[in-house]
Every structure is written in structure tokens, then in C-alpha cells.
Amino acid sequence: MSGIKAPVLQWLRSCFSGKGFPWFALVCMLTATTGLWQYAEITLINQSLDRFHSRVEKQKTGIVNRLQDYIQALHATAGLFATADEVTRASWHDYVSTLKPERYLAGSRGLGIQDPLGKVVFIEPPGDHLNADPVLRMAMEQARDSGQITLSRRITSGLTTDALEPANFVLYLAIYQQHEPVDTIPARRRALLGFAYIPFRAAEFMQSVLAEQVNRDVVIELFDGKPVRENLLYSSTSSDPATRYATERELAIDGHIWTLHFRSTPEFEESTISWLPAIIRFGGMALDLLLFVVLFINSNRLRTIRELTVRLELTDENFNRLEEHLSGAVFRVKPEFPWQVQYIGHGIEALTGIPQERFLTKALSLDQVIHPDDQARFTAAVTEAKTRPAAFDVTLRIKRDDGRILWSNLRGRVLYDESGTPLWLEGVMFDISRFR
Secondary structure, X not given: OHHHHHHHHHHHHHHXXXXXXXXXXXXXXXXXXXXXXXXXXXHHHHHHHHHHHHHHHHHXXXXXXXHHHHHHHHHHHHHHXXXXXXXXXXXXXXXXXXXXXXXXXXXXXXXXXXXXXXXXXXXXXXXXXXXXXXXXXXXXXHHHHHOOOEEOOOEOOOEOOOOOOOOEEEEEEEEEOOOOOOOOHHHHHHHEEEEEEEEEXXXXXXXXXXXXXXXXXXXXXXXXXXXXXXXXXXXXXXXXXXXXXXXXXXXXXXXXXXXXXXXXXXXXXXXXXOOHHHHHHHHHHHHHHHHHHXXXXXXXXXXXXHHHHHHXXXXXXXXXXXXXXXXXXXXXXXXOOOOOEEEEOOOHHXXXXXXXXXXXXXXXXXXXXXXXXXXHHHHHHHHHHHHOOOOEEEEEEEEOOOOOEEEEEEEEEEXXXXXXXXXXXXXXXXXXXXXX
């Protein structure tokens, strides 16, 4: 297993220290930053769309619920005529008051009764009256024949008032005589007693539904049928600026279709702006470039170290070859007694008979191979070298491991740190016994 790991680790080191690695890393980091930036952009857009559609659904639900209140009021009115023998103006007034008009009639112009010919019989609260209008006549006939709630199309002249709104509409429900069959269209026409109706001004209706916050966030346009300008019932703004978010919803009211067109307002779009994608984009790119510079410098440094290591290995190899031809050994020791060894060449074994490892593992120090009678002379030579400073050159006796005594010449110098404190004593020792 270790045999497999070594080549793999070597390959990884070569990849991470290669010239192309910083550029490869830069491409990867920029790709990741771009992906994260786009993800943040898409997430922000989706969140904004969710907020926008939430407001749209809130408005649509409000309109549907309000229309259901009106429809409930019309059915209750039909029930009144189905059970009462006679409905007078006073009883009608009392009945409408009990309907909770602030809820069931909010946003409308009241609740009224028309005879079969369309003449207004009652209207509470008193106010607008319906004029003859082909659109209204068509809606009444549809209500009469279907027996269902009928919503008129858009009208602009159906309410008599001094301040007409641009568009209006009316909800109708036919009222039939008691105990008369109404299972066919001819039967319903014969049994027709009149109509319960609720007239509206579109602007008042929509303003009663719109929530204040939603109204600030969303522009709403209500169309009677297709969303074209001539079918416009209501618009919450008079301007038509470019918008970022828009959607449409349809409302089916007993077969009649309204189209709701929603657009986001500038205030809403401004509230969805976030600096996070820009921070991710530009901040991420700046960080990518910074990491690239670090990797680039580190890669160059690693290559330099690797080249120096190769040179040192070659130097050590040449030095070891040179040392093999010498009758001695190089050494580096502490500059004070007992001259603890930091490094000593493998030639020490030939010189003293003691393996190199015993010195390198601190089992032996240099003083233990110097003859006791020569210790003082060696110390004096080193002291003089530190004082001048100068190189030292001293001849003394060496004790071999087998008990023999050799003559050796030690030459070297003292190494200092930046403050001038002696750090090491390094030199070389030769066997000169044959010259003595």
C-alpha cells in the first residue's frame, strides 16, 4: 500500500507545484464564483416572483370573496320575496339594514329591486337609478332565463348620477312568483316577478377590495372580457411604465369572464433589489485573484526550493564522494565543551571505529574521542579562534574504539549569528598518524 501511496503523493506534489496549477485553480475559482453569482441572481428573482404572485393571489382572492358576499345578499333577497306575502318600502329598508351592508354591500351602490320591465321599485340606500340600456336589458333577460346570478357587461351610461365613473356593471338575480314552476325557460318567463340587483361603479368596487400595501406593490387593471383598452373597467394607475413582473388571471362569474392584469410597481421592484449577487460576483472575483497571486508566488517558491534541493543533493553526493577519499571526517559541533555533535561525516567510523549514528543520535560527543591530555589544547585553540576571530588548526590525539591512539589534525572555524554569538564549530579532522 505504501508503495502505491508514494507515487501518488509525488504526482500530487508535482501537480500542485507545476506552473499551470495557479492558472487552472484560477479558472476553477472563477467558474465557481460565476455559478454562485448566477445562483444568487436566480434565487433573488424567484423570491421576488413569489412575493409578486403572493400579492396577485391575495388581490384575486379578495375580489372573489367580495363577489361571493354580493351573491349571497342577492340570494337572501330572493328568499325574502319567496317567503313574504308583501314587501313594502319600509320593510325593504329594514331588511337591507339587517344584511350588514358594511360587509355584504361594501363597494357597491346599494341593493335594489326592479320590476320585470326594468323599472326600479326599491333601492337602498337611495341614490342611483338605472336607465334603459341595451347591455342591462341583455343581462336581465339572461338572469330571467337562466335563474342564475348574471353579471352585466361593461356599461358607461347605466347609472344616472352627476358624477359618472368611466365604467360600471350590475349583478342581477331573477325573482319568481311563489309556487310557480320554473323548470323551463318559458315557465321562468311567466313566473317572473322582478329582479334583485346590485349596481356598481368599478372604481368604488375595486378600491373597497384593494389592500393598501398590495396596492402600493401591484398595479391592477380589470377588464370585462379580453384585456383590451375598450373593455377596461378599472385601472389603479393612469400611467403605463415599463415593468419587470406582470401576469394575468381570469375570473369566471356564472359564465361571464373578467380578466385581471397585474403589474409590479416601481416601489415593489425597488424593494426587491439586493446587492448580494454583486457582492458575490465582484468580491468573489477579487478573492479569486488574490488566491491566484498567492498560489502563483507559492508555486514559484516551491519550484525554487525543489531546484535548490536537487542542487544540494548533488552537492551532498559530491561531498560524500570527496569524503570517501579523505582519511578523516567533517564535523559541526556546539562551540563549547563537551562539543555536542550536530553533524559528522561517515568518515568518522574509519577514523575512530565508532559508527556515525552514535554521534548523530547524541550518544557520543566529540570530547569523548579526544585524548584527555589534549582536551585543554583543543579548548584553547577554539577559544583563541572565537577571540580573534580566526580559523583554528590543532594537532591532537584521537582514541579509537579498539583502544588504539591516532594522531589527527583538526582544522575549522567558528560560525556566528547576526548578533555575534557563536553558533557552531565546524571543520574537518584528518588522520596524520603516518606522518608522525
